[in-house]
Amino acid sequence: MGDQLFKSSVEMTLKVIGGKWKLVILCHLMDGVKRFGELKRGMPDITQKMLTQQLRELEDDGIIHREVFVQVPPKVEYSLTKYGQTMEEVLNVMADWGQQHQERMNEA
Template structure:
């Protein structure tokens, strides 16, 4: 697992879903279609600018779909693409590891509070 191909593949994955917000956005979208305002409410600490930027990057990478309805006021919905749905497996592994780490380290030290 320590070979160059492994390291390169991990690097590619992190370029697509890495960072503070993309995994959180993807977790919310595993629940189904969400509007921008719903995502913002579910993640009160993210700025509108950052949410917009992260959604655009995920859309460019083919992970999420952005559907715009021509109505007043405008309505935009986000969802995982079929390809994006394959990330659920990675998120599940991350979640299990996070639970183990939290138990090992103590909940107060790792929950960000």
């Protein structure tokens, strides 16, 4: 696992989903389609600017789909693409590890 391909693959993954908020956004979208306001309410510590930026980057990478409905007021919905749904396994592994780590820290 210490070879260059492994390292560059991990680097590529982090380039796409790295940062504090992208994984949290993906967790919310695993539950289904969400509007911008729903995402914002689910992550009260994120700024509107940062949420917009992170959503754009995930859309650019083909992880999420943004659908705009032409109406007043404007309605925009976000969902995982089929490709984005492949992140579920990664998120599950991360959640399991995080739970184990929390238990370990509680024992210390």
